[in-house]
Amino acid sequence: MRPPNSRGTLVEKDEAMNSARSDDGSARLDELFPGDNPTDARFRELDWASTDVGPVESWPDELVTAVRTVLPSTIPMLIWWGPHLVQIFNHSYTNFLGDKFPRAAGQRASESWSEMWDYVGGLCAQVVDGREPVHGVRQLFVMERYGYPEETYWTFSYSPIFGPGGTVLGVFVATTEVTMQVLGERRMHALLALGSLTGDDTGGPVGICRAAIDALGNEAREFPLVAAYLRRDLADDGELEHIATAGALGCEAATWDLADVVEVSDGRVTRATVDVNGTVANAVIVPLTLAGHARPIGALLVGVDVFRARDDSATSFLVAVAERVSTALTASHAFEMERRRVAALAEADEAKTRLLENVGHEFRTPLTLLAGPLDSVRESTTSTLTDGDRDSLDVVHRASTRLRRLVDDLLDAVSADAGQLRARLEPTDLAAVIRDCASMFAAVVSYQGLELVVDAAEDVVVLTDGEMWAKVVFNLVANAVKYTPAGRISVRLVTGADAIRLVVADTGLGIPEDDLPRIFDRFHRVERSGAHSIEGSGIGLALVSDLVTVLDGRIDVDSQVGVGSTFTVVVPRLPVESTAGVERPIPAVDSVxxxxxxxxxxxxxxxxxxxxxxxxxxxxxxxxxxxxxxxxxxxxxxxxxxxxxxxxxxxxxxxxxxxxxxxxxxxxxxxxxxxxxxxxxxxxxxxxxxxxxxxxxxxxxxxxxxxxxxxxxxxxxxxxxxxxxxxxxxxxxxxxxxxxxxxxxxxxxxxxxxxxxxxxxxxxxxxxxxxxxxxxxxxxxxxxxxxxxxxxxxxxxxxxxxxxxxxxx
Structure with a gap:
């Protein structure tokens, strides 16, 4: 028989052994989970004996080693241990769990990640059965960490933890969440696509909106539904009109209630619900603005993916999208206004050209009625006109000739504006043309007491347009005569190997410095007292500039008030092989x-x-x-x-x-x-x-x-x-x-x-x-x-x- 106190002695021994074992377990927990963070504290408090892993003092050395490796690390790490893949993770990993913590500590992985275990469980099976690691980059996982499905992206590696004999005892997980990187790149790509929208798109603001919707619709994960609205005629009180729709949801704009869209007139971001083919979906409405308008001129309606319904960063991103579209709208509107202005100016310029051309043509009819009978009377040998009558007719004849020249200059100016002036190259004696043009001014120069010096004695035969050259010389000399009340006018031809210079200089009134930049502008006239005449249409020097340009040359002017002006024309020298082709004056016969x-x-x-x-x-x-x-x-x-x-x-x-x-x-x-x-x-x-x-x-x-x-x-x-x-x-x-x-x-x-x-x-x-x-x-x-x-x-x-x-x- 045992002594009466023998039982008590055994109980005392068992309690002593359990106490020692409990003390060993607490020491092991303190050793394995020493941190003062909530994660380590949770693992220390956990009743491991009730888990599939068992008491901590019974853990194998492989598990202890793995825990000692994972817990101190600042890199998010996770251990799935045993056949049921019980979770042990460090504090850095806890941030990924959301509302799953603290329940996830010591929980089976299949229970903790039940929403995505169909895929993750398969990866774990590959590691355990295949005894080889697997990894993923930017892998999409739909998690329910905060009570709703959430779109997340991960880069991870699953590695086997080997035991004796090469058996796989668990899975070591190293993972990083890259959700914000993926979303950021996706959103940046969308913003860059919007950045390609330019203000010179031919579709105007409507075209900009359509192009923006097309660009955003290509990012279906970020924009499952996107639509644009603009006010009619971009007026602040214009009716809102649907412009375009895109997205993976494929709903029709006609099914939406636009009341919420209209409410953005105060410029605030609005959350709304839209009917997508009978299903209510969340949406964010952001206003579209236009410089110079007090109220928004439109709005973007963006459907929110159910997996991003509570992403606060999405709202800021959509505001940036709307600002980018608004910038493009402002540029497009400005371009459209400029295009209309240019078109109106072009139309006005075309109308002016038609007017000048028609007026010039119409002038020729009365000129014909004037010049024809006039010449008949002047040339009549049987007329009983007195000398005074003939002098009067000569005055009328000169006036009609001047009028015809003005009409010709006007039509040449119209042709120059229309880009229709073309040089007809032919062998031309430039010196002879200069002498002929200068001789036309001999009488008026003599009458006004001026000295006209022509330095063009040597014949210079080149390929050029003789008529254009004659007009250049005539207009420059006429301009010099007009603005030289006294003194000297010189016309000089300087020949070089590659170029020819025509220099027309005078000692006249000169050109004010403010007028020099505009001296060759069409219809610009320099009003100077002391000139021989105030007549003129303001197209002479402009026509000279146009003609010289057609001849591939240039014209420069150097002038000083009270000293005089010097016009220098430089044209390329195009030599001819011989002068045989130069036309000479042809004797006229009385009648063909x-x-x-x-x-x-x-x-x-x-x-x-x-x-x-x-x-x-x-x-x-x-x-x-x-x-x-x-x-x-x-x-x-x-x-x-x-x-x-x-x-x-x-x-x-x-x-x-x-x-x-x-x-x-x-x-x-x-x-x-x-x-x-x-x-x-x-x-x-x-x-x-x-x-x-x-x-x-x-x-x-x-x-x-x-x-x-x-x-x-x-x-x-x-x-x-x-x-x-x-x-x-x-x-x-x-x-x-x-x-x-x-x-x-x-x-x-x-x-x-x-x-x-x-x-x-x-x-x-x-x-x-x-x-x-x-x-x-x-x-x-x-x-x-x-x-x-x-x-x-x-x-x-x-x-x-x-x-x-x-x-x-």
Missing amino acids: SAIFAPQEPATVTTDRADILLVEDNIDMRNYLVRLLTDEGWTITTAGDVETALDRARSTTPGLVLTDVMLPGRSGLDLVDDIRRDDALQRVPVILVTARAGTDFVLDGLGRGADDYIVKPFHDRELVARIRVHLELSRMREQLLEESDNQAATLRSALDTRAAIGRAVGILMSVYRIDADAAFAQLTELSQNSNRKTRDLAIMIADDFTAGLSREGQ
């Missing part, structure tokens, strides 16, 4: 009809009107009727294209003389209709117009016109040209009636008439001579080259057209 056609009026038939005159200006029409009737021709008139066609088809005319600018359809359209009409296509057509220039001439001739006469014209020139074409037409018709081979004869007659007419017109346009001189030159060239006149005329037309084509290239 003396060689090419009889002086008496052409034969008139009773059933055919000689001339169909198409002219809408009554004075011009009456003048031409009187002029042509005096020549013995029968005249039929019309004021528009339709009337002219009706009369031509009722009685076929021998020739059509038409103005280009007519009410309704133009004279060019009349040429087209005549050439398409089988009964009228052989009728010669002469165009009379105020539209000067090679391009206009080629356009008219290209339509099928037989001749092109520019207003103002000399009446004898007009009569001579009409007589030529009437006689050619009569000869052609006779040949057609007499010839057995009508088609061949017709082609020969048409070609001959057209070729000679075009050649005469081209020679008149190129060398600025009248019809008599042009035909005389054509005849002389034919005799010298021993070529038929028809063949020579065709060659001239072909060479002229080819030269223009090369210039266009």
Whole structure:
């Protein structure tokens, strides 16, 4: 039998052993979890005996070693131990747990991370069964750390903890949350995409909003739903209109209640709910602003992902998005206003150009009515005018010549503004042109007591546009004469190997320093007392600058008030191989009809009107009727294209003389209709117009016109040209009636008439001579080259057209 107190002795021994074991466990806990932070304190308080790991004093050395490694580290680390993967982690890792702490301490991993264990458990199985580590970079995990699903991103490594015999006792986890880095990069990418929006987008503010929505819609994780609204016409009180929608949710804007959007008129960020295909979703509405507007001019409505519903940083980001879009809207609005301003200025400039061009063209008609009769009276040998009358007529003639020059300058200025000035390069004796231009001022210089010195004795032949060079010289000398009340004017030509300088200097009034920067501006005039004249349109020097630019040169001016001015023109020297191609003055004959056609009026038939005159200006029409009737021709008139066609088809005319600018359809359209009409296509057509220039001439001739006469014209020139074409037409018709081979004869007659007419017109346009001189030159060239006149005329037309084509290239 045991002694009575034997039981008590055993109990006392057991209690002593348990007390010793408890003291060992507490010491081990204090050793393994020594920190004073909440994490270590929780692990010390935990009843480990009730967990799957068991009492701490029974932990194997591998676990103890792992804990001693993990707990002191400041890197977030986690141990999953045993078959149930019980969690032990350090304090740095606790920050990742949220509301899961302190329950997660000593808890099975499958219970702690139940919302994502389907994926994480598979990774752990790979580590335990495969005995190899696994890792992930920026891996998405949807966690419920704060009572709601949350989008998080992690970079982690799962490594096995080996025991005796290579068995896997647990899993060592080293992890870092990179959620904010991922979101930051994603949001920065969205902001950079918005930064590519520029104010010069053609769509204006609406286009900016649509482009912004497209850019944001590409970031579906950040913007599952995004829409833009703008007020109508960007007015502060305009009705809000939906512009665009994008996002992965794919809802229609029409399903939304816009009441919340309208409430952003005070500029505050608003949270709202929207109906997404029958499902209520959270949204944030941020205002869009525009510089100069007191109230927001629109809003962005952004649906919030359910996994980011409580992300406070999202609101700040959306405000930054709205500010970026607002900046683009302001730039776009400013660009649109500037574009409209530029368009309005361009339209006004175009209207000004059209006005100046039309006015210039219209000036030519009264100039023709003035110059034609005036020249007839001045040149009449039977007139009973007194010397005083003739002096008066000479004054009128000079005035009309000056007016014509002003009109020409005006049209040249219009062409320069439109970029239509083109240099026609030809061998030109620059010195001879300078001497000729200077000689025109000899009388006025002598009358005003000025000294004009021209230093251009040596001939300088280069490739340039002779007409442009003459205008440059004329305008510079005229300007010097105008502003030199007394003293000397010098014109000097300086030649170099690569460049030529024209220096026009005077000892006149000089140009004030404030006016020098604007001296070549269109319509700018320097108002100076003491000038010989205050007349002027302000386009002379501007035209000189334009012409020099076309000639690939430059012009400089040096001036001092009271001392004088010096204009220096520098143009490149383009030499010619010889001077054989330089045109010399051509002797004029009294009349082209003396060689090419009889002086008496052409034969008139009773059933055919000689001339169909198409002219809408009554004075011009009456003048031409009187002029042509005096020549013995029968005249039929019309004021528009339709009337002219009706009369031509009722009685076929021998020739059509038409103005280009007519009410309704133009004279060019009349040429087209005549050439398409089988009964009228052989009728010669002469165009009379105020539209000067090679391009206009080629356009008219290209339509099928037989001749092109520019207003103002000399009446004898007009009569001579009409007589030529009437006689050619009569000869052609006779040949057609007499010839057995009508088609061949017709082609020969048409070609001959057209070729000679075009050649005469081209020679008149190129060398600025009248019809008599042009035909005389054509005849002389034919005799010298021993070529038929028809063949020579065709060659001239072909060479002229080819030269223009090369210039266009």
